[in-house]
Amino acid sequence: MVHVRVDEQIKAQATETLAAMGLSLSDAVRVFLMRVVADRKMPFALRAPNAETRAAMAEADEIARTHRARFGSAAELFEDLEKNTGQ
Incomplete structure (x- = not known):
């Protein structure tokens, strides 16, 4: 089980966006974690601001x-x- 603190508005917007893709918030977190494990890195670029x-x-x-x-x-x-x- 994973507990994450997220702003309620962000959570609601993410839930709505993911639902349009046919995913639940839990599905999206599982996909994210699976990509981290499979690729051994973040599934998107993280950059320091210039x-x-x-x-x-x-x-x-x-x-x-x-x-x-x-x-x-x-x-x-x-x-x-x-x-x-x-x-």
């Missing part, structure tokens, strides 16, 4: 930390972008 991505991640963390530029909706975000870019 310098540009790390800088963007740090900037996003700083924005979240200082609570700058928070928007209640996408419309508010686009309004702010238009206002601040002179369009």
Whole structure:
């Protein structure tokens, strides 16, 4: 038995997506683990972020930390972008 902590929204989306493929969440985990064993590696590429991505991640963390530029909706975000870019 495997216990995994997963955000409920991600779990629900994954369950729905997998169901469309004819798989349960348990089926998908079994397939994943079988590939790990068979290939002796992850069944997909894992890459470290490059310098540009790390800088963007740090900037996003700083924005979240200082609570700058928070928007209640996408419309508010686009309004702010238009206002601040002179369009």
